[in-house]
Amino acid sequence: MSHPDPRPLQARAPGSPLAGRLGVPGDKSISHRALMFGALAVGTTEISGLLEGEDVLRTAAAMRALGAEVERVGPGAWRVSGRGVGGLVEPADVLDMGNSGTAARLLLGLLAGHPVFATMTGDASLRKRPMKRVTEPLSATGAAFWTREGGRLPLAIRGAADPLPIDYTLPVASAQVKSACLLAGLCAPGTTRVVEREPTRDHTENMLRHFGATVSVEDTAQGRLVTLEGQPELVAAPVLVPGDPSSAAFPIVSALLVPGSRVVVENIGLNPLRTGLITTLREMGAALRVENERVAGGEPVGDLVAEYTELTGVTVPPGRAPSMIDEYPVLAVAAAAARGVTRMTGLAELRVKESDRLAATFALLAANGVKATIEGDDLIVEGTAGAIPGGGTVETHMDHRIAMSALVMGLAARAPVTADDAAFIDTSFPGFATLMNGLAGTEAMAAP
Incomplete structure (x- = not known):
């Protein structure tokens, strides 16, 4: 290849x-999330230290395609004017996520909670990577997915018109799957709950709180339980990556x-x-x-x-x-x-x-x-x-x-x-x- x-x-x-x-x-993980949460927040988010590698630039382009205003104002300095939770618009063209598994999987979570139709692809490497691990739990919101064999890209998604909250236990430790479920839960009324048997990186939880969402984490007999109160008003907040x-x-x-x-x-x-x-x-x-x-x-x-x-x-x-x-x-x-x-x-x-x-x-x-x-x-x-x-x-x-x-x-x-x-x-x-x-x-x- x-x-x-x-x-x-x-x-x-x-x-x-x-x-x-x-x-x-x-940090690549935090850079992706800063752009996404900025797009979902009300107001203008100022980001400094953003990773300007190709993966993150794909996320910036996707947020633009979904209706957020995203502009680079200097080296590592970016400004995102968001549309509020549930306010993203249908993209006019295919979303190409390049080589980035994080961008693709988190974006599927975002799209699942919005009543839009979108298609997504990536480079030869990303098209081989499994997406079923996110499309399966995200289907519980009411979103529908059409994928290649094995749940691979390119794929099409129709987000849920009235998204339902997710209650999901992760079969494998994956911050990307956890984050996709939480992002979908933003648009759903009620409480989204994700249980992970082994703790994975918690940048999504930290940043959700930073933007004003209510997220709680507790250790239970089943594992680490992350709870998100749905339909919060996310408010723009500066992010130093x-x-x-x-x-x-x-x-x-x-x-x-x-x-x-x-x-x-x-x-x-x-x-x-x-x-x-x-x-x-x-x-x-x-x-x-x-x-x-x-x-x-x-x-x-x-x-x-x-x-x-x-x-x-x-x-x-x-x-x-x-x-x-x-x-x-x-x-x-x-x-x-x-x-x-x-x-x-x-x-x-x-x-x-x-x-x-x-x-x-x-x-x-x-x-x-x-x-x-x-x-x-x-x-x-x-x-x-x-x-x-x-x-x-x-x-x-x-x-x-x-x-x-x-x-x-x-x-x-x-x-x-x-x-x-x-x-x-x-x-x-x-x-x-x-x-x-x-x-x-x-x-x-x-x-x-």
């Missing part, structure tokens, strides 16, 4: 430590693996449901600390300081997966450099990401001389104690996180590592290679 014009990129050991302070792009912890993972792991390095990543979101990687790296012995902790837009934020450390293998429990689901590929790179064996357990959800991320991560390791095995839904990595052979070309499968993980490995390996296509990095981390070269003080990442 190839992209029309692949852009290979190669990374090599920089020969000197990585050093410096940097900011990473805004923190740096994305999933993007911060790449410079942080690079600093831990390149001898002598010290890197500070500023203004990172530290939501406890997103910091599984930090917890895991600390268990591996990483010199990783947080400075300047504060709260912005309802989210905890701080600066992360990472220094070179000889890491040790650990077992990562399955319950941690939802808080670091996007970070396993780069954790596998850290595990490859560590001393001893790292076992990552309960990774079934990785099989349905932008690529089969479990298989792609295994292939990334194998291509570069690192011994690994997959047992069921577990990935076992035999560490090289800082002697990753490298020298391989990694198939990225149109997956930005596999591409960046391969390049991080190249910085720490004995021979250069090539990502067969780095074009997709721009979906989440525009300017990644330039920024990393700045820390290295040399062209450590360049076209082969």
